[in-house]
Amino acid sequence: MTTRLSDLHLSVVIPVFNDAEVLPELHRRLRTTLESFVSKYEVIFIDDGSRDRSLEVLLELQADSPWVKIVQLTRNFGQSAAIDAGLEIAQGDLIVLMDSDLQDRPEDIPALIEAMQIQDAPLAIARWSTRDDSAYKVLASRLFNAVANRITEVRYLPRGRAFRVMRREVVDQLRNLPEKTATSLGLLYWLGYNLVAVDLPRDSRYAGKSGYTLRRLVKLSLDRLFSHSLFPIRLASLLGVALGVISMLLATYFVIQKLFLAKVVPGWTSIVVIVLLLQGISFIFMGIIGEYLGRIYVETKNRPKYVVKKVYQ
Numbered sequence: 001m002t003t004r005l006s007d008l009h010l011s012v013v014i015p016v017f018n019d020a021e022v023l024p025e026l027h028r029r030l031r032t033t034l035e036s037f038v039s040k041y042e043v044i045f046i047d048d049g050s051r052d053r054s055l056e057v058l059l060e061l062q063a064d065s066p067w068v069k070i071v072q073l074t075r076n077f078g079q080s081a082a083i084d085a086g087l088e089i090a091q092g093d094l095i096v097l098m099d100s101d102l103q104d105r106p107e108d109i110p111a112l113i114e115a116m117q118i119q120d121a122p123l124a125i126a127r128w129s130t131r132d133d134s135a136y137k138v139l140a141s142r143l144f145n146a147v148a149n150r151i152t153e154v155r156y157l158p159r160g161r162a163f164r165v166m167r168r169e170v171v172d173q174l175r176n177l178p179e180k181t182a183t184s185l186g187l188l189y190w191l192g193y194n195l196v197a198v199d200l201p202r203d204s205r206y207a208g209k210s211g212y213t214l215r216r217l218v219k220l221s222l223d224r225l226f227s228h229s230l231f232p233i234r235l236a237s238l239l240g241v242a243l244g245v246i247s248m249l250l251a252t253y254f255v256i257q258k259l260f261l262a263k264v265v266p267g268w269t270s271i272v273v274i275v276l277l278l279q280g281i282s283f284i285f286m287g288i289i290g291e292y293l294g295r296i297y298v299e300t301k302n303r304p305k306y307v308v309k310k311v312y313q
Contacts, residue, residue: 011092
């Protein structure tokens with residue numbers, strides 16, 4: 001059953017990291033958009049350890065905007081932790097997640113909500129129809145999603161974005177999940193709620209540069225893979241069995257050569273190559289096991305996913 005948009009309490013959660021140049025324009029466009037279709041709303045900015053003037057700019061914007069709330073984290077904990085910090089204090093019936101760089105357009109929030117209402121779905125996710133990114137980033141994103149959908153228990157939306165709208169019930173379930181090594185966006189897919197995809201253009205960054213370095217992208221990929229799949233360790237086991245069978249066959253072959261054909265197979269080089277190959281594979285397997293053990297270690301320490309320094313509201 002749908003509810004009139006004007007009757008809804010809307011929360012918008014936006015992680016911020018070094019986006020001081022963007023924030024005034026983002027604030028202006030959010031105000032214009034939200035005032036046009038909903039009467040009660042809040043916008044929660046999470047300062048994720050920014051090293052520029054992001055916090056100062058947010059405080060200036062808050063001075064004449066009582067609907068702005070600011071959560072200041074003690075350091076940079078990452079996008080997933082910042083999202084969790086915002087969801088912790090969000091009070092709305094509907095909660096919007098979006099980036100702060102204006103690649104997600106505030107003007108598209110009503111389209112997401114209306115699509116969710118029409119389909120009576122608890123979750124609506126933006127799917128980019130156009131994307132002003134390098135061919136490398138687009139290809140890498142598509143390749144990762146294709147691989148992740150094959151080897152993990154989570155089915156990611158092709159061309160899906162962080163820009164989405166959720167009902168309160170979805171947020172409450174997400175907050176009940178205690179995992180710290182999994183990403184919030186991945187866990188939203190894991191919950192299994194029906195969703196509606198909305199094709200929307202993805203603009204170029206308004207200013208500044210992305211905080212997603214190659215190192216961060218690799219970490220995000222590993223978090224998604226190891227938090228939702230046992231495929232790597234199962235692959236290691238299968239390869240171990242295959243190598244064991246091959247070793248037994250080779251040993252049988254060499255014994256037959258020696259006993260019945262009186263042939264001795266020379267070649268220390270081949271032995272060295274085989275030993276180095278097996279040793280390299282062993283180290284890879286140890287690394288895979290270490291990834292899982294490390295994540296178990298992080299979870300058992302039970303440290304908080306983020307630390308809030310101050311909330312301005």
